[in-house]
Amino acid sequence: MRLSISKSKNSTSLYVIESIYENGKHSTRVVEKLGTVKELEEKLNGQDPIEWAKEYIKELNKKEKEQKRDVIVKYSQSKRIEKGVQRSFNGGYLFLQQIYHQLGLHKICKDISTKYKFTYNLDSILSRLIYGRILFPSSKLNTYQESKCLIEQPDFELQHVYRALEVIAKETDFIQSELYKNSLSIFKRNDHVLYYDCTNYFFEIEQEDGFKQYGPSKENKPNPIVGMELFMDGDGIPLAFNIHSGNTNEQITLKPLEEKILKDFELSKFIVCTDAGLSSIENRRFNDKKDRAFITTQSVKKLKRYLKQWALDPTGWHLPGVNKLYDISLLDKDEDNYEEYKSKTFYKERWIKEDGLEQKLIVTYSLKYRDYQRQIRNRQLERASKLIEERPKSVNKKNQNDFKRFISSTNVTKDGEIADKVIYSINQDAIAKEEMYDGFYAVCTNLDEDASVITKINHRRWEIEECFRIMKSEFKARPVYLSRDDRIQAHFTTCFLAIVIYRYLEKYLSEEFTSSEIIHSLRNMDFNYIPTEGYIPTYTRTDLTDILHEVFGFRTDTEIVSLREMKKILKDTKKKKILRKI
Numbered sequence: 001m002r003l004s005i006s007k008s009k010n011s012t013s014l015y016v017i018e019s020i021y022e023n024g025k026h027s028t029r030v031v032e033k034l035g036t037v038k039e040l041e042e043k044l045n046g047q048d049p050i051e052w053a054k055e056y057i058k059e060l061n062k063k064e065k066e067q068k069r070d071v072i073v074k075y076s077q078s079k080r081i082e083k084g085v086q087r088s089f090n091g092g093y094l095f096l097q098q099i100y101h102q103l104g105l106h107k108i109c110k111d112i113s114t115k116y117k118f119t120y121n122l123d124s125i126l127s128r129l130i131y132g133r134i135l136f137p138s139s140k141l142n143t144y145q146e147s148k149c150l151i152e153q154p155d156f157e158l159q160h161v162y163r164a165l166e167v168i169a170k171e172t173d174f175i176q177s178e179l180y181k182n183s184l185s186i187f188k189r190n191d192h193v194l195y196y197d198c199t200n201y202f203f204e205i206e207q208e209d210g211f212k213q214y215g216p217s218k219e220n221k222p223n224p225i226v227g228m229e230l231f232m233d234g235d236g237i238p239l240a241f242n243i244h245s246g247n248t249n250e251q252i253t254l255k256p257l258e259e260k261i262l263k264d265f266e267l268s269k270f271i272v273c274t275d276a277g278l279s280s281i282e283n284r285r286f287n288d289k290k291d292r293a294f295i296t297t298q299s300v301k302k303l304k305r306y307l308k309q310w311a312l313d314p315t316g317w318h319l320p321g322v323n324k325l326y327d328i329s330l331l332d333k334d335e336d337n338y339e340e341y342k343s344k345t346f347y348k349e350r351w352i353k354e355d356g357l358e359q360k361l362i363v364t365y366s367l368k369y370r371d372y373q374r375q376i377r378n379r380q381l382e383r384a385s386k387l388i389e390e391r392p393k394s395v396n397k398k399n400q401n402d403f404k405r406f407i408s409s410t411n412v413t414k415d416g417e418i419a420d421k422v423i424y425s426i427n428q429d430a431i432a433k434e435e436m437y438d439g440f441y442a443v444c445t446n447l448d449e450d451a452s453v454i455t456k457i458n459h460r461r462w463e464i465e466e467c468f469r470i471m472k473s474e475f476k477a478r479p480v481y482l483s484r485d486d487r488i489q490a491h492f493t494t495c496f497l498a499i500v501i502y503r504y505l506e507k508y509l510s511e512e513f514t515s516s517e518i519i520h521s522l523r524n525m526d527f528n529y530i531p532t533e534g535y536i537p538t539y540t541r542t543d544l545t546d547i548l549h550e551v552f553g554f555r556t557d558t559e560i561v562s563l564r565e566m567k568k569i570l571k572d573t574k575k576k577k578i579l580r581k582i
Contacts, residue, residue: 092522190234201478370439
């Protein structure tokens with residue numbers, strides 16, 4: 001604030017004014033009218049009005065720094081709002097922006113821009129594609145339009161987005177390797193354990209082309225698909241990804257991506273943890289070299305007969321830290337210890353040599369897991385019985401997880417004659433065969449570690465599956481509405497970067513909030529813009545928003561955030577700021 005002296009023919013008036021920025025223009029406004037010089041001379045008993053005014057304004061500025069002033073805004077019930085003027089903005093992206101800059105993605109964009117020498121702002125485009133994937137997932141066209149809802153407006157056009165996609169696709173490997181290197185200077189990465197998995201995404205088309213090929217869809221969609229491979233570190237942070245055509249066998253995808261990690265990330269000593277579908281003997285051999293190792297799930301049903309008999313034998317089971325052998329067939333009968341046993345995981349282990357590869361086979365048994373499997377099966381049996389009773393004609397081919405696998409049919413009478421009517425019933429033999437494996441779980445590894453350590457590492461595989469779930473459900477990464485392979489590659493690059501930033505956000509919060517709660521809060525952190533004054537939060541303050549502000553070191557949950565304060569927040573979120581340790 002400063003002094004303004006306005007002279008007229010009859011008097012000289014003094015005002016307190018301040019600079020403002022409105023509708024893209026710098027201007028001033030009157031904060032307070034102090035009076036005319038003559039009025040002030042009479043009031044101040046001879047004191048110089050101008051000197052007094054300067055001291056008065058100096059005191060006002062001092063108080064404003066110490067304590068923010070109250071803001072009074074006047075609205076008219078008859079005055080219509082201006083047409084085409086945006087008044088509502090989202091500020092939830094500010095927390096994502098701080099992590100984006102903390103990971104140095106803006107510097108990566110700068111390096112790429114220097115290489116290609118284009119004029120559009122790649123940093124602005126990539127950041128908006130990432131924020132948009134989390135806050136308002138949709139097509140690239142809609143993402144561009146929705147970006148105008150952020151407090152900081154986009155400084156690019158739609159044509160620049162599609163041009164940038166081509167560059168992002170070419171530099172996908174560079175972006176991933178640089179992102180990993182940048183993260184090391186801020187966070188300690190748990191890259192001694194790497195989890196690997198694959199999924200696929202469908203397109204709303206029927207014609208195959210490029211990456212888009214027909215293959216076994218995870219969602220049983222009759223559409224062309226594209227496959228995605230993902231490595232995740234031991235703390236649940238995605239490490240690297242790749243895209244392959246939908247008709248590619250997933251078992252052959254691990255080695256090329258792992259070789260890329262060995263080369264670009266300069267990693268050499270780690271354990272690769274995969275599920276049974278990706279655990280080919282070739283993949284196990286590939287990680288049975290040098291300082292690498294593997295842990296992979298193993299289907300008990302597919303074990304050789306002698307190993308299956310050993311695995312299902314109820315005797316010879318251990319508990320970690322207990323020097324005693326258990327018979328798991330007696331656990332249900334031990335009423336005194338049953339509840340305690342229900343929370344335990346029993347195990348047995350042995351070394352085996354299959355196809356010239358030595359590996360340790362660890363089988364676990366859990367009463368809780370057994371009861372869970374039986375609960376799921378009972379629900380499926382209820383559905384199967386209902387189908388037989390109400391819609392028997394709907395019984396058709398079934399897969400290994402379909403409840404219809406428990407339905408058997410016969411069209412032969414007791415005398416062996418062909419019957420006119422097909423009879424459906426619940427297949428008790430199928431139920432009995434499946435019940436044999438209830439509660440059992442197995443893994444193979446070349447590590448000579450304690451079984452409890454191996455199973456604990458393997459248990460965290462659920463986090464990589466959750467990464468895929470978040471990308472598909474919350475981020476709406478599919479169906480994909482792009483046709484060119486380079487743009488498809490760029491689309492999944494932004495999805496990968498979005499899940500990396502989101503996972504770090506989860507780690508910072510370190511509280512029991514679900515992904516939907518976190519993302520919903522960010523999406524709803526809207527502000528009403530008051531010209532010349534600032535931004536009024538219109539979202540609901542919660543425990544989650546409190547923690548967000550505490551962790552990231554700025555506040556947007558005051559009754560109004562002044563323009564000056566918001567400008568400072570925007571600047572601070574673009575600094576490489578060390579947040580609370582993970």
